[in-house]
Amino acid sequence: MDKKRLLFVMNNLHCGGAEKALVSLLQTLDYAQFEVDLLLFRKEGLFLKQVPKTVNLLEAPSAYSYFDMSFLKAILKAFVSLKWPIIWNRIAFTKVYKSESHPGIREQKTWKYISASLPKLKGHYDLAVGFLENAPNNYCIEKVSAHYKLGMIHSDYEALGLDPHRDLHYFEKFTYIATISEQCVAVLQRNFTSISNKFILLKNITAVQLIHQLAKEPIAFTKSALDLVTIGRLVPLKGFDLLLDAAAQLKDSGLAFKWYIIGDGPMREELRQQILHLQLTEQVFLLGLLENPYPYLEQCDFYVHTSKYEGKSVAIDEAKILGKPIIVTNFSTVKDQIIHQQTGWIVEMDGKAIANAIQFFVENKAITTTLRQQLALEEMTTEGEVEKIVQIAHKGTLLTLDHKQNEN
DSSP: OOOEEEEEEESOOOSSHHHHHHHHHHHHSOTTTEEEEEEESSOOOTTGGGSOTTSEEOOOOGGGGGGSSOHHHHHHHHHHTTOHHHHHHHHHHHHHHHHOOOHHHHHHHHHHHHHTTOOOOSSEEEEEEEOSTTHHHHHHHHHOEEEEEEEEEOSOHHHHTOOHHHHHHHHTTSSEEEESSHHHHHHHHHHOGGGGGGEEEOOOOOOHHHHHHHHTSOOOOOOOSOEEEEEOOSSGGGOHHHHHHHHHHHHHTTOOOEEEEEOOOTTHHHHHHHHHHTTOTTTEEEEEOOSOOHHHHHHOSEEEEOOSOOSSOHHHHHHHHTTOOEEEEOOTTGGGTOOBTTTBEEEOSSHHHHHHHHHHHHHOHHHHHHHHHHHHHSOOOOHHHHHHHHHHHHHSSOHHHHHHHHHO
16 A cells, blocks of 8 residues: 655744644654655754654755844845845835734734745645644645645634634635644634634644653652642743742742743743742742653652643643643633643632642642542543544545534
């Protein structure tokens, strides 16, 4: 049997939930069935070295770089190469970029100038997957020849603040658009009623056995009275202001603890200054990006997730896999992952509420034991999600979805 040709399109493989989910999927695919190409707009990121050797990493579209560098550098480089269309597109791109403050809408508005500068991708695929909203999805529709096409939305569409009218043109052309939780599916169906049958659930792929294996790797870790871990990109929506507020309150209460933050991002220096200002240098530690964060998860007492919104958190799933009691803020899709008081503790988006929950866990050991027992019973494997990719690649449809539709 001939192998099916698959293409995955992504911005880069920097540390993030979508990027980690893509790498986990690539590690899980059956390469006896598939020949897989990966196209990254920027061939970089912490997870790049984790891409299986069987995956063919394509060259990034060279013209994309003109929209990923400073305006002056891009214009000079294009001028020297006599690339006049790129010059005009880069000028128009910059004008729109500066006039639009919302990052998501900005990406939607500027894509047409990037697209006008990019050639179509050579070759034909059985299935092409745009693995993230905006550029990867749009590229998949406009620049790729494929029998079937799958788009991905990795968050709550409404929370992203995107314009549905701009996306409808692309979404209509996908075979399916997948997202990562039932709540996220419902949000998309509410915003795109004319194509509501195109939206499907595709949970983030988690390599359960690999996570357990990596968690056993030795690290230089000295156990303290209480160890907490939070994983996430250092951006405002991850709620690190709430985390530091909670840490300050825990310190004032006299609790001895160490709180490890794993991740990087534009807020790193701001958070470092806040830690100094709040005199939390002996309690809160910025560890940066770690290729293997799992030994810290394994060693910690509780996992604390302070996000203000998520689609579906990969870090929460990883904490569940390692059986860690979880304290999580009440963002819109949290109940897709956590059952309050059964598989975790959901609290309001407030530093005091987070601190109170941590104190409660410390004082009620039986609760944390019960949570660990409940997590041990939860099925965390995602082989069924990989099978959805297999079905779409082979037949362009989901047999399970067709079965449900026939029952209605």
